[in-house]
Amino acid sequence: MGRHPLDLVRLAVSAGVVLACLVVARTPGVNEVEAAIFHELQRLPDWSAPLWRILPWAGYWPGIVLGAGLALYLGRVRMAVAVAWSGVVAWALVLIVHELIGPRIVTAAFLETVVRTGGGSAFEFPSLHTAVAAAIASAAGPYVTRAERRVSWVVVIGVAVADLYLGNALPIGVFAAAVLGWGVGILLHLVLGAPGRRAAEPAVQAALRQVGIAPARMVRLPGRLLGPQVYEVHTTEGEHVEVKVVRRLHRLAGIGYRVRRVLASLEVAPEPALSTPRHEVAHEAYITLLAERAGVGTLPVLLAGEIEHGPPFLVRRHFDGRLLSDLGPGSVTDAQLDALWRAVRCLGSARMVHHDLRASNILVDGSGGIRIADFTFGRVGGPRTHNVQDVAELLVTLTSVVGVERAVDSAIRSLPDETVRDSLPHLQPVALHRRFRRQLVHRTDLMRLRQAIADRLDCEVPAFRSPVRPATVAILAAGGIAVYLLLPEVASLAEVRSVIARAQWDWLGATVAFGMLAILSNTLTILGSAQPSLPVWRSIAVQVASAFTGRTTVAALGYYTINISFLEKLGMARTDAVGVLLLNRAATVVVTGLATLVGILVIGDAVPLGQVSIPLWTWILGASLLVLLVAFLASPWGRTRVWQPARAILGRLVDTVVPTLRRPVRALQLVVGEVLFLAFSAAGLATTLSAIGAHYSLGAVVAVFIVASTLGQLLPTPGGLGAVEGALVAGLTAVGIHPTDAVAAALTARVLTFWLPVVPGIVAHRLLQHHNVI
Numbered sequence: 056m057g058r059h060p061l062d063l064v065r066l067a068v069s070a071g072v073v074l075a076c077l078v079v080a081r082t083p084g085v086n087e088v089e090a091a092i093f094h095e096l097q098r099l100p101d102w103s104a105p106l107w108r109i110l111p112w113a114g115y116w117p118g119i120v121l122g123a124g125l126a127l128y129l130g131r132v133r134m135a136v137a138v139a140w141s142g143v144v145a146w147a148l149v150l151i152v153h154e155l156i157g158p159r160i161v162t163a164a165f166l167e168t169v170v171r172t173g174g175g176s177a178f179e180f181p182s183l184h185t186a187v188a189a190a191i192a193s194a195a196g197p198y199v200t201r202a203e204r205r206v207s208w209v210v211v212i213g214v215a216v217a218d219l220y221l222g223n224a225l226p227i228g229v230f231a232a233a234v235l236g237w238g239v240g241i242l243l244h245l246v247l248g249a250p251g252r253r254a255a256e257p258a259v260q261a262a263l264r265q266v267g268i269a270p271a272r273m274v275r276l277p278g279r280l281l282g283p284q285v286y287e288v289h290t291t292e293g294e295h296v297e298v299k300v301v302r303r304l305h306r307l308a309g310i311g312y313r314v315r316r317v318l319a320s321l322e323v324a325p326e327p328a329l330s331t332p333r334h335e336v337a338h339e340a341y342i343t344l345l346a347e348r349a350g351v352g353t354l355p356v357l358l359a360g361e362i363e364h365g366p367p368f369l370v371r372r373h374f375d376g377r378l379l380s381d382l383g384p385g386s387v388t389d390a391q392l393d394a395l396w397r398a399v400r401c402l403g404s405a406r407m408v409h410h411d412l413r414a415s416n417i418l419v420d421g422s423g424g425i426r427i428a429d430f431t432f433g434r435v436g437g438p439r440t441h442n443v444q445d446v447a448e449l450l451v452t453l454t455s456v457v458g459v460e461r462a463v464d465s466a467i468r469s470l471p472d473e474t475v476r477d478s479l480p481h482l483q484p485v486a487l488h489r490r491f492r493r494q495l496v497h498r499t500d501l502m503r504l505r506q507a508i509a510d511r512l513d514c515e516v517p518a519f520r521s522p523v524r525p526a527t528v529a530i531l532a533a534g535g536i537a538v539y540l541l542l543p544e545v546a547s548l549a550e551v552r553s554v555i556a557r558a559q560w561d562w563l564g565a566t567v568a569f570g571m572l573a574i575l576s577n578t579l580t581i582l583g584s585a586q587p588s589l590p591v592w593r594s595i596a597v598q599v600a601s602a603f604t605g606r607t608t609v610a611a612l613g614y615y616t617i618n619i620s621f622l623e624k625l626g627m628a629r630t631d632a633v634g635v636l637l638l639n640r641a642a643t644v645v646v647t648g649l650a651t652l653v654g655i656l657v658i659g660d661a662v663p664l665g666q667v668s669i670p671l672w673t674w675i676l677g678a679s680l681l682v683l684l685v686a687f688l689a690s691p692w693g694r695t696r697v698w699q700p701a702r703a704i705l706g707r708l709v710d711t712v713v714p715t716l717r718r719p720v721r722a723l724q725l726v727v728g729e730v731l732f733l734a735f736s737a738a739g740l741a742t743t744l745s746a747i748g749a750h751y752s753l754g755a756v757v758a759v760f761i762v763a764s765t766l767g768q769l770l771p772t773p774g775g776l777g778a779v780e781g782a783l784v785a786g787l788t789a790v791g792i793h794p795t796d797a798v799a800a801a802l803t804a805r806v807l808t809f810w811l812p813v814v815p816g817i818v819a820h821r822l823l824q825h826h827n828v829i
Contacts, residue, residue, distance in 0.1 A: 069238025076231035114184030145190035172222035181232035193240020349405035380414035396469035403442035447481035562746030570808030573735035583724030603816030739808035759786035
């Protein structure tokens, strides 16, 4: 059993959150958000009432008795003690708070809206049932598997919902109770100790003696805070070993890994989850023995065991040497690089993979030999060629140590060209785990590595990268929360919710259909922009996928990237592909520009153009910039480095575009596609207004949509998030629609016609990548 210093921080956070909730609870009244959550849960179907009446018993004495009894039945004595004590302590603390603070009093007006209540005119703070259930789940956490932990917290959530449904407490009281129970469990871990915390050195020594290893001297090696504890041990018999204590699972195959696999443009080899730390230790020992038998230099496994009432451990033979991460470029010889690639070949021949070939897992021993450690993420089975992921990961590792050129040279020298070429797709940032990307000093190193391989093997670098980046996700999340929470402040939030709740589903279904038709109309524009005939069905699928790539990137860059990749896969030169997209963009600008001018005229007084004036300094600044640009392009350097290459590229683009425009059918497809896109998108806004029962003029609504979409795209956010919604609300209000209806229609239409198609776009994007269409 061990204790972790972070538990002190968690305990302090728990106390702080409970005190903050107490301050909120003592404030007179109930805020709108809390009241809305409470009322929604109280309106759950009546047929579910028996379930909500049973669940609170999990947070009462039957729950404590059942949890402790089940632990005793499974032979987990310490877990039973922790569960029993946590439940009792949480119960006592809640009763103390009840005596000191008293119940939460609410107004008579609020009580009139309550469907059912368990405490008359007052509510518990904090909730007893939720606190006890959370304390039991928190205390049992270190002793159970990951799946069992999830189930226990699902039960806690169920108890919390039951307390709200039955009217025992308000949301703040339930949340404070859950945090209080979590803190009680952490307190018990600090007092009693728990698996997964830092194991005390005497406990490790005692465990080693039980398996026949008598330590004479033990030194803990530095490592990651949450990683395994590694000890260097000298035994009384003169042996030199390493002891690796695994406190928690590292190979989880969790949600982050699964999302990464979905977004990657290749099939990443699956990494099935392991169930417990003991399973992880046994797995690593097994893979290490197989690797050693395959001829790979390893740290030989001597035995595996488990500390009594504590985590498992692995004993390996120790070798003096230095980790590859501690060596400079000049300290690594070509022979050692070749030995590393031989080890990868041996693993591949044995149908094994390592999946964690970082520099910190590669040891150069005293004789200069290469030894690979930590096979936690290793796998056995599969085709002989499935180790290209290991090749890609080792290329990244060697790049971080010896540089791009030597890394690529050694790989091409030691491996078949086909194997190195097949590793290129695995060198996408989204396909590499961050533990590998963190090794690289410069963000451009990965791009340089891919380009160096392509140059040496005379092949192309995979053109498409997933458009989803952490910055994009952060912008979309923050912007979406801001827009969809703050924009309703133009009208009453409750009124907006009421309007949306009363919307007619048949009209909303038509809105979704128009949103999808708008995407499909893009296919016409692509077919009309290209001189050769394009495959229709694949073009439709690419446009569906572009709803994902284009709407989640700034300035719709993902739209152009995916279409250029598609056209290149069809055998079109990049210049021709760019010409197709350039023509497509030009048609969009012309059609949208003309439609916007018409829309401004239709809106009329809503856009007071007569009051717009451009100050003199703007004209002067613009003229000055134009003169400087002409002077730069006229200079020898600007003429040779910028103007002449640009003119040559422009000439090739014109040669691509003009023949397309001379074909009437193509020009008709291009223009009709752009017009249909605007018409279907505007129709989605109109059907949304019909769904909420608003009265409107169709021409005015179409004009508002076109103007708002054009102006909204000027803001550098993915999909014009925030700007388009604001412009729609302002335009609809200007043409006589009530502010509440305008806000409800703008938000609903944008979700159904613009953001909802991103979901099938993700699926299409994934399928197209794996069928090598993009």
